[in-house]
Amino acid sequence: MxxxxxxxxxxxxxxxxxxxxxxxxxxxxxxxxxxxxxxxxxxxxxxxxxxxxxxxxxxxxxxxxxxxxxxxxxxxxxxxxxxxxxxxxxxxxxxxxxxxxxxxxxxxxxxxxxxxxxxxxxxxxxxKKFQSDYFNTIPKNQSNYSALITISSGCNNFCTYCVVPHTRGPLICRPHQDIIKEVKKIIQNGGKEVWLLGQNVNDYKSGKVDFPKLLKLINDIDGNFWIRFTSPHPKNFSDKLIKTMVACKKYKHYLNLPIQSGDNQILKKMNRPYTVTQYKNLVKKIKKNIPDISLSTDVIIGFANETKKQFKNTLKLLEEIKYDMAYFAVYSPRPQTVGLKLKNSLSKSEKEKRYKSLTKIIKETALENNKKYIGQTTEVLINEAKKGLLIGKTDTYKTVIFEGKKNLVGQFVKVKISKITPFGLKGILML
Ligand code: SF4
Incomplete structure (x- = not known):
């Protein structure tokens, strides 16, 4: 079958x-x-x-x-x-x-x-009936060297645009012992990268183990591998977590920190309990502690009849933070959410226009950020081989393309960067 x-x-x-x-x-x-x-x-x-x-x-x-x-x-x-x-x-x-x-x-x-x-x-x-069966079904990893590890399911945050609390239910955290066991097995079988997944990893709690502690426990596992996680909520991104990210050498310096909007009124309507200033201060703190961090974010365009002025605040924020990447979603109201009851009469063409403006900025800031890579030799984990070329990611999650043999897929190699584009690097394999 x-x-x-x-x-x-x-x-x-x-x-x-x-x-x-x-x-x-x-x-x-x-x-x-x-x-x-x-x-x-x-x-x-x-x-x-x-x-x-x-x-x-x-x-x-x-x-x-x-x-x-x-x-x-x-x-x-x-x-x-x-x-x-x-x-x-x-x-x-x-x-x-x-x-x-x-x-x-x-x-x-x-x-x-x-x-x-x-x-x-x-x-x-x-x-109660099904949760542990779900967590205990160990995934058949699509990749031999990069694994997605679920640390929790569901969410209690109820952002007003989001269906997740309704479709995935309340936050339930997986026992840390089971997570550690799964990671150990992956590393013993040759894994090179683990992604810790949760709707808001900062909400993770298993007995006395919170997310920073979990990160530390995984970092302490023997082996040469990279740790990444997604997604954290800016509302409870603690100093303890920043300190742990600095201390854990296996944690790699890429962070997706969703802002969703650069306007305080819109954030309030979204039920995102932080202000733009608080978010910017958090970014400042993270960059101070991890200067080479590569940052991405998520933005929703046109939520609750977002005005031109409110949208401009998001543009301004993107210009200021200078992200390496951003994921933009044109808002569409979803059933069962509070957002459905808010006005949503912004035209599709206006939302598309805003999408283009945001894309223009992110292309500029990402290109500017990538300039520092030219001439540098950087470690790359190779993900795939395509048409005689190898494609991999740097520790900062930049895509790198270079020539090399197919059998290197799944290996760490050194690549000297020779060219840049907004969302990619090109280089030469160093042997
Ligand atoms: S956007 Fe994220 S934090 Fe907010 S409700 Fe959805 S899953 Fe939870």
């Missing part, structure tokens, strides 16, 4: 897809190279944007049309972060709609004809 897995969403969704692959392969399913040869199609979705829902709608419509009249019955599962409205809209295309946390029950359920289960993700009985 073969399965084909489609993932829409963030690294958490990717990590969940690795869990699904691990479970299916434990019951003798094999991965199909193409959707056409599959007996089981799984769509692991994220409801955070309407565009993802629309894409699934289009894709499944096409697949179901192609399969009409065929004798081979292909089964399909929808899972991931699903809002109730999206569940109602999409369930017609699928044989099963199942919460990701119920993964261990899937083998038995697959014997049924159809089955839909949409519990309240915030229900404590549901979480």
């Amino acid at each position: 073969k399965y084909f897995l489609i993932t829409y969403g963030c690294q958490m969704n990717q990590s969940d897809s690795e869990r699904i692959a691990s479970l299916l392969e434990s019951i003798n399913y094999k991965s199909a190279p193409q959707i056409n040869g599959a007996d089981l199609i799984i769509v692991n979705m994220c409801s955070i944007r309407q565009s993802a829902v629309d894409r699934i709608d289009g894709l499944m419509n096409k697949i179901n049309k192609e399969n009409t009249g065929k004798t081979k019955k292909v089964k399909s599962i929808l899972t991931g972060c699903i809002l109730k409205n999206d569940f109602k809209k999409l369930k017609k295309y699928f044989d099963f709609v199942l919460p990701i946390k119920t993964l261990k029950t899937w083998p038995a359920l697959l014997k049924e004809k159809r089955f839909f289960y949409y519990p309240d993700q915030r229900n404590s009985n549901f979480n």
